[in-house]
Structure formats: structure tokens, C-alpha cells
Amino acid sequence: MTKNNTRVLVVFYSMTGNVAKLAKEVANGAGSVPDTEVRIRQVDELIPKDKFNDIMKKVKEELKDIPMATMEDLEWADGIAFGTPTRYGNMSSQMKNFIDKTGGLWMKGALISKVAGVFTSTSTQHGGQETTIITSMVPLLHHGMIILGVPYSEQALFYIDHVSGGSPYGASSVSGPMADRSPIENDIVVAMALGKRIAEVSKKITGK
Numbered sequence: 001m002t003k004n005n006t007r008v009l010v011v012f013y014s015m016t017g018n019v020a021k022l023a024k025e026v027a028n029g030a031g032s033v034p035d036t037e038v039r040i041r042q043v044d045e046l047i048p049k050d051k052f053n054d055i056m057k058k059v060k061e062e063l064k065d066i067p068m069a070t071m072e073d074l075e076w077a078d079g080i081a082f083g084t085p086t087r088y089g090n091m092s093s094q095m096k097n098f099i100d101k102t103g104g105l106w107m108k109g110a111l112i113s114k115v116a117g118v119f120t121s122t123s124t125q126h127g128g129q130e131t132t133i134i135t136s137m138v139p140l141l142h143h144g145m146i147i148l149g150v151p152y153s154e155q156a157l158f159y160i161d162h163v164s165g166g167s168p169y170g171a172s173s174v175s176g177p178m179a180d181r182s183p184i185e186n187d188i189v190v191a192m193a194l195g196k197r198i199a200e201v202s203k204k205i206t207g208k
């Protein structure tokens with residue numbers, strides 16, 4: 001990897017694995033753009049270990065090799081995709097906790113004009129994907145980031161045959177009441193489109 005590669009960070013929180021699956025696809029989309037280096041990172045858990053249920057333990061085990069995100073990861077990146085489960089129509093406390101640690105970066109304007117996008121997962125079709133994505137963009141605007149969604153040139157946004165995620169605001173999936181319904185193919189297409197777009201626009205903005 002050379003220093004002229006476009007750098008995309010995919011940073012996420014996932015309790016039951018759905019956002020983690022989307023994160024992988026966003027990263028694949030970014031990585032499909034030539035000369036792009038992708039980092040995947042997760043954010044710190046706030047739930048005490050002794051409160052983990054069996055599904056959480058399984059997901060933590062599956063994700064154990066993904067490093068925890070640092071402020072350096074944010075500074076390193078030209079473009080950043082933020083992934084969070086929906087919590088009452090907003091981002092998770094774990095992702096908010098991570099973002100609330102960025103005061104030092106804000107003070108020095110370190111994220112100004114970096115590209116950003118957001119992805120999420122809900123259990124229900126109308127459970128707040130769009131509110132989560134839009135409200136997650138607010139702190140990113142405070143950082144001066146350039147916010148991207150997924151344009152309607154992506155045909156997958158027109159898909160209506162099954163319950164699915166994906167919107168002009170970002171990528172998403174509907175996991176069902178037990179959080180065990182993985183992103184469907186259409187969600188994966190939109191997640192990859194988001195990652196690809198973040199990489200492409202980052203490349204244009206940085207001139208790399």
C-alpha cells in the first residue's frame with residue numbers, strides 16, 4: 001500500500017451481527033475502487049460482559065479480530081462510513097460514545113472535508129432507519145464532513161419485492177424481531193454502492 005491510496009475507514013458497532021455484515025459489504029464496495037485501502041474497525045462496547053446473552057457472546061467471538069477504532073483511524077481516513085444499529089430511531093450509545101470522544105479532532109478541524117456516509121439496521125421495516133441515518137449525520141456536519149448518501153441511479157433503491165433496507169440516505173437492513181434476518185441481496189448491493197461511492201468521492205476530493 002502506498003501513501004497515495006485513497007483511505008476508507010468503515011467503523012461500526014453491532015450487538016447481534018447485522019450491522020457487522022453490512023460493514024463488511026460497505027468495505028467490499030470501497031475496496032472495489034482501484035488504489036483504495038480499507039480499514040474496518042469497531043467501537044467499544046458499553047454493556048458489561050456479565051450481561052451478554054448467548055447471541056452477543058457469539059457475535060463478540062465472531063468480531064474479535066476486528067480492532068477497536070481509535071482517533072488515529074479517523075485522522076488516517078479520507079472517507080469514513082459509520083455503521084450503527086437503530087436505538088429508538090437514533091444511533092446506539094456505543095457509537096455516540098465513540099463520536100463524543102472526537103472533541104480533540106473537532107478542536108483542530110481534523111475531519112473537515114473528509115467524506116462520510118452512514119448505515120444502519122433495524123428490527124422493523126418502519127422502525128427508524130431514516131431517522132437514525134439522518135440524525136447520525138448531524139455530528140458529522142459539526143465536524144465539517146462532506147455527507148454522502150446513495151443516489152437513485154442505484155437501481156436497488158427501487159426494489160419492492162421483499163422487505164428491504166437501502167435508501168437515498170444510506171445503506172440498511174431489516175433484521176426482524178429476533179435480529180436474526182441477515183441483510184438480503186438488495187441490502188448488500190446498496191451497502192456496496194455506499195462504500196464504493198465514499199471511496200470514489202474521497203478520491204476526487206483528495207486528488208489521489
Ligand SMILES: Cc1cc2nc3c(=O)[nH]c(=O)nc-3n(C[C@H](O)[C@H](O)[C@H](O)COP(=O)(O)O)c2cc1C
Pocket residue numbers: 013014015016017018019020085086087088089090121122123124125126127128174175176178179
Ligand atoms: C435498546 C434497543 C432499541 C432498539 N430500537 C429500535 C428501533 O427504534 N427500531 C427498530 O426497528 N429496531 C430497534 N431495535 C432493534 C435493532 O435496531 C435491530 O435488531 C438491529 O438489526 C440490530 O443490529 P445489530 O444486529 O448489528 O446489533 C432496538 C434494539 C435495542 C436493543
